[in-house]
Amino acid sequence: MRIHNTESGELEELVTRRPGHVDMYVCGPTVYGPPHLGHARTVICFDMIRRWLMHSRTVTFVSNYTDVDDKIIARAREEGRSAEEVARTYEQVWADIMRRLRVLEPDRTPRATEAISGMISMIESIVERGHAYPANGDVYFDVSSYAGYGRLSHQSLADLRAGARVEPGEHKRNPEDFALWKAAKPGEPSWESPWGPGRPGWHIECSVMSTDAFGMGFDIHGGGSDLVFPHHENEIAQAEAATGAKPFARYWLHSGMVNLAGEKMAKSTGNVVMLSDLLEVHSAEAIRLLVAQTHYRHQLEFTEDLVEECERAVDRLATFRDRVAEVLQVDSAALTGPLLEALAGGRDGYAGSGGEGEVGPEAEAMSALERSMDDDFGTPGAVAALFEMTKRANAELDTGRLDAAWSWAKALAVFDEILGVLPPAREEGADTALVEGLVELALDIRRRARESRDFELADRVRAGLGELGILVEDAPTGTRWRRDRRQTAGR
């Protein structure tokens, strides 16, 4: 498996610290407001990366919450609440939305405020080893003392110096130095430390939380590309300066930004699509497909029309899944939930549908999936493989070749395990039986009307159901119906 390492700028063979295991840390959100599509893009990219790694290895996935920060404090002031209340609120909002986007929960979600003592010890080590200095209750990292600085972002100290600046009230020796600890200001949350009361600086938390989880030299560290500098650069400097060990992380993965109207989506400019709004109108699957169709390192230009297109594409997959379920005479729901997972577990023997020597669509799709994903997590290729399989299998279904349906179901299971783009089948609700009964009743009336060639009545029944979000289709095997996903996506 080859993956792109930001540090080398090249594709490298993935060699993990422990064979068969991957320890992975992805920078989580600063919880000061609700998440937007840009956040989702990053999270979904790393979710798919994680799922692919899980396909063949044991993965421990850690992602933090940054719950102490200037913006949280500012927000708390606005809302007249404590910073902690603000952080807990938006942590919950984040977790809810990511669950709705079918993102797997991290194995651990450490909070910055729960790692303060670790941060203090790390800062002490950095100071002891001569890479940081206290000044007026602050502590700054001495960038000039650390030779590897700029390694990740491929910039020289001179380059960085040109852009660096000193904020009023800071006590840096050099502009490129950065704060490890900030002296408390009145009314702000603070913790006791050897340098007096204060709170941690911008980047120390991730150095501490990731090494708390995994120690030095863990496998993969990820995040959005806007974190490369200074956040990740500083994480490296801190962890390596504190321990003298190298490397901090073996592979650095960075996902691209989402653009809206040609510019980066960012809260600060108001150039955002909030996920709560997007999920009112669109399904998680369409959003995931949109993300999967662009390589994770590339920029993603967002428009409403693109999600709408993905919605139609997802419908296509759902229709195929339902056809397969029909052939197998199982409920579609069974091909979406636990059975699918069980199927995905046994991934041997994609015997294929054809006769001897013929390779079935699912076998080709599986090898294309593997090829693409093993090459720097090529989700676009995986998506293409999924649709290619759908087309070919549909063609076989059209000609009545059903013997491979079970293999298709298994392949769908694997694709859904990695990408999570198959929409859930008919949802069970309190009124499911009633709805189904009424629809069947209406369809029975329609069937009788058709038999007596009263097509006007038959079409009225179909149109009426259509208005209620029930799609009716006459197949050679009989009439089938389904709910119009797009009318119910927001619920």
Added chain:
RNA sequence: GGCGGCGUAGCCGAGUGGCUCAGGCAGAGGUCUGCAAAACCUUGUACGGCGGUUCGAUUCCGCCCGCCGCCUCCA
């Protein structure tokens, strides 16, 4: 200014030194159907510009043009 990325058919978006093709959406024609829907089949000779390397470049190199990101909190 420094670092990095991108420019592919109507739109989105993979990919590759030549060989039959990414894929999705949209469009056109067709099969099926009472009609529709779904599905399938057919259909589009695209690779920003100019040079260079090469038998041959969209793919490699150089320059130019355009767009974007980071260099400040940011997924």
